Amino acid sequence: MSYQVLARKWRPRTFHELVGQEHVQRALVNALDQGRLHHAYLFTGTRGVGKTTLARILAKCLNCTSKGDDDSAVTSTPCGQCQSCRAIDDGRFVDLIEVDAASRTKVEDTRELLDNVQYAPTQGRYKVYLIDEVHMLSSHSFNALLKTLEEPPPHVKFLLATTDPQKLPVTVLSRCLQFTLKNMPPERIVGHLSHVLEAEKVAFDESALWLLGKAADGSMRDAMSLTDQAIAFGQGEVRHRDVAAMLGTLDHRHLLALVEALADVDAARVLAEIVNLAEQGPDFAGVLDDLVGVLHRLAVAQMVPDALDNGHGDRDTLLALAARFTAEDIQLYYQIGLQGRGDMEHAPDARTALEMTLLRMLAFRPQGVPKPAQTPLPLKATPERESAGEAVAPADTAATSSAESRPESPSEDDASEPHSMRENAPWAVEERPASETPAAPQPTPEPPPWEPREETRASEMAPPPWVEMESEPEAEVSTAGAVVEKPQSAPPPEPRERNDHTAGATEVSPDEVSLHQGEFDHASWLELFDSLKLGGLTRNLAAHCVVDRDDGSALHLRLDPSQAAMNAEVHVERIQKALTEAGVERRLSIVEGELPTEYETPKARADRKAAERHAQAVEALQEDPHIQKLQQAFGARLLENTVTSQN
Ligand SMILES: [Zn+2]
Incomplete structure (x- = not known):
């Protein structure tokens, strides 16, 4: 038996074998079963999705004689056995006239074609005209076609197919029942190919089928042809390596x-x-x-x-x-x-x-640059600088940022490791003079030219506004310009709660260390939170946590369930690292769960304080004599939601 190419052998012969066009299939089956047949159908879609296949199946439905010879015997399930069905499958049915418009655009050809429309079918029930790539017809040919579509003879059906319906005149479009065939997604192609290859008893790798499915670009016909090639290339098997080599695609x-x-x-x-x-x-x-x-x-x-x-x-x-x-x-x-x-x-x-x-x-990662390979720098630290108090801070920061930017390998799960790295890091000493010497290159890269990067960086590095507001003892209160024209002078500063932690604080006092060696409870968490070096999404995640329990080696945080989507490994690692840097060396776990009502998360606390500040600001404005004068003289109204407190 000679080998028949897959695309031909597996060409669908009934609607039920047609893959991936269920919406068209259902509409046509219903129309056929209920005898509501239109005289012209237009199938659109990209190449190889089954337009002509669909047209041939429809031709069989219209002409199958298995249920009788009269007009009422039109069926949605052609038998595939009767004379008409077999003739159509073999491409020798005289009443199925297939025209490729791409090769027949002259008006005479079309006129000749349409002249024969008037004659009754010779072999079947309906004469079926299948015009492929119908958009390629000339405007004269369209006019000839249009005349026929306006007064279609009985026993004639037009099946038009095109990849480009925009090029069809609206007069033609409006006289056709149009069906848009979908592109084949790779999943669908892979499913069909594995079905075919199993039936053909061809061994295959599923990943190889994905390569073919992608390369076919939505066309089942191309997918089948490529699979034929792959079988030949792989000597009877479809293997990933062979297919990748054949397609020249990257693994x-x-x-x-x-x-x-x-x-x-x-x-x-x-x-x-x-x-x-x-x-x-x-x-x-x-x-x-x-x-x-x-x-x-x-x-x-x-x-x-x-x-x-x-x-x-x-x-x-x-x-x-x-x-x-x-x-x-x-x-x-x-x-x-x-x-x-x-x-x-x-x-x-x-x-x-x-x-x-x-x-x-x-x-350009927002979290900092990966550490370049270390080579000793020629400059040496001088004793004066080493002993100078101001030099200690940059060294500490440099060491911290290098520890932060190390790859997050599993070995760092040991919380004490970054700490020892920091103490032993040779570059902590070497880099200090370099970063202070104007001639040396800047250790951090310049920001790239595009703007999103700036935003990302700002949100990652800078603490959110409430941190600064909390650590600032004085709050200047002003209103939006639309309400009061003259800038307001600051009201007397309100007493603020004392807060030792500033946003940039990196050093941990001995008192704090001793505190954290004991139980780390929720009060400690709130107290420490603003000084943790966290930014962006990581900070946001941490701000929605309360301390569940702490056994001295493992700290369990409970996360507001509404934020569960944020809970990612990378954030947990960063919070653990930040805690370690603040002297709280724990293995950290974050689990979602209902929050106890008596605790407030750092976020809830910040929200509450912001609300309190807002209330104070509104109150201060209402008592301001200038504003009271404006209200009396001009009937001014204070728009409370436009009041913001500034630091
Ligand atoms: Zn039949």
Whole structure:
């Protein structure tokens, strides 16, 4: 038996075999069963989605004789056995006239074609005209077609198919019943291919089918042809490696390895993965495109996990990866990736451009730069500087930021490790003079030119407004300009509760350390919170927690259930690190649960204090003699919701 190509052999012969077009199938089956037949149908959709296949099935439905020869025997389930069905399947049914308009656009041809419309069918019940790529007809041909559509002879059905319905005259469109065929999503193609290959007893890797499904770009016919090629290429099997080689596509696993390296903030591994990639001789611009695509899917995985497609059969991997990035990082990397793609043509070569783009992602992370490899700097610390009080603070900050930016490897779960790193770090001494010497390069990178980065950085680095307001003893009260024209002088300062913790405080006094060696309760948490070096989403997560219990080695925080979506591993690690730096060395766990009503979270406390400040400000304004004068003279009204307190 000679080999028949899959696309032909598996061409659907009934509506029920048609994959992925259920909406069209149901409409046509109902119309056929109820005998409400239109005289002209238009099928639109991109190439290879089944337009002509659908038209042929419809031709069989109209002409199948298994239920009798008269007009009422039209069926939605053609038998496939009768003379008409077999003739249509074999392409030799004289009353099915297939026209490829792409090769027949002259008006005479169409006129000749339509001249025969008047004659009754010779073999079947209906004469079926299938005009493919109908948008290619000339305007004269359209006019000829239109005349026929206006007064269609009985026993004639027109089935028009096009990839480009916009090019059809509205006069034709309005006389057709239009069905839009959907593009085949890769999932659907993979499902169908595995069904076909199992039936054909061809061994295959599912990941190979995903490659084929992607390459087919929505066309089932292309997917089948590619699978035929893959079977030939793989000598009877469809294997991932063969298909990747045949399609020249990049192995998706290399991409995921790159993203893994980004998640670990491991610049060395990023470069090593690019070396691996280079062995495949890829299109580096394509690699960057694919990487940007993965970042997009990671963002989807973070925000709406259920909406994540299984486009490469890697859904679970991506969901796990998504938990290892912050949302800001993903957005930033995406932006840098796009920018890098645009700059690629100016780079000396594409590989350099790819490497620089990936390194830039790590360099511009909001949480700080990964530590470059250490080489001793020529400058030495002088004794005066070492003993000077002002020099201690920068050294401490430098050491802290380097500890922060180290890759978050599992070994750091041991909470004491960053601390010892900090004490032993050789660069803490080496870098201090360098950072104070004007000639030396700045240790932190300059902010990149695009703006989102600035915002991200600000939100990550700067404490939220309530922190500054709390630590500031005096609050100047003013109103929005629309209410009072003249700037108001500050009312007498209200006494504030004493607060030793300022936003930037990094040093922990001996008193505090001894406090934290005992039980770390919720009061300690509230007291310490504002001085913790936390930013952005991490700070927000922590602000919604209360202390559940502390046994001296493990600290359990309870999270407001409404914030459960925020609870990611990366944030927990950062909070644990910040606590360690503040002298509270604990293994941290954060679990969602109902909050006890007697405790307020740092967020609730900040909200309450903001409300109190607002009330005080409103009260101060109401008692202000200038405002009272304005109210009496002009009937001015104080808009309380426009009052803000400023520090
Ligand atoms: Zn039949």
